[in-house]
Amino acid sequence: MDNFIGCKLKAAKVRNAEEAESLVLLEAVIWAKEKRLEKLCFVSDARLVIASLNLNSNQLYWYNKSVLEDCKTFISSFHFVRFEFLQRNHIILADQAAKFSRRSRTSGEWWGNVPEFLNSSM
Numbered sequence: 001m002d003n004f005i006g007c008k009l010k011a012a013k014v015r016n017a018e019e020a021e022s023l024v025l026l027e028a029v030i031w032a033k034e035k036r037l038e039k040l041c042f043v044s045d046a047r048l049v050i051a052s053l054n055l056n057s058n059q060l061y062w063y064n065k066s067v068l069e070d071c072k073t074f075i076s077s078f079h080f081v082r083f084e085f086l087q088r089n090h091i092i093l094a095d096q097a098a099k100f101s102r103r104s105r106t107s108g109e110w111w112g113n114v115p116e117f118l119n120s121s122m
Contacts, residue, residue, distance in 0.1 A: 006035070006111040007118065009101035015063075021046035022064040024098075025053070025083075026071045032078070035111075039080040043091055050085040093118055 008031050014020040021044055032040050044050050051057040052068050060068070075081045088095050100106060100117045108115075 004112075004114050006109070007097055007115055008109045009097060010107045011101050011105040016061075018046060018049060018061060018064055019067075020098075021049045022060070022067040022071075025049065026067050026074075029071050029074045031109075033074055038078055040078055041082040041084060043084050043086050043094070045086060045088040045091060045095070047085050050083050053083040 008027070010024075010027055012020075012023065014023065025042055025044065028042055029040075048057065048059050049064070049068070052060050052065070053071065058065075096118060097115075
């Protein structure tokens with residue numbers, strides 16, 4: 001696929017979906033900084049997590065608030081950053097990657113090449 005830039009998976013134990021989404025966004029921001037990307041749009045199906053980043057919503061578990069505060073410290077180094085909520089049926093590839101990582105306990109990074117577990121969906 002011509003628009004594919006990269007994919008990173010990190011298998012980890014988490015308490016709940018909110019914690020997973022918070023940690024994923026922090027990991028994605030750090031990864032984008034390492035890759036020297038400057039204009040970013042992060043998409044998630046975690047409405048409360050995205051609201052917390054965009055509106056400083058205070059409805060998250062306390063342990064996720066500190067993760068997102070770390071995320072906010074990194075985003076100041078980018079030229080453009082946007083956090084957007086989309087329903088899961090609109091982010092099918094991200095959902096498939098997360099399920100693959102969770103089920104197979106796989107961590108890895110694919111830069112420029114579409115990983116095999118996503119090829120069937122593209």
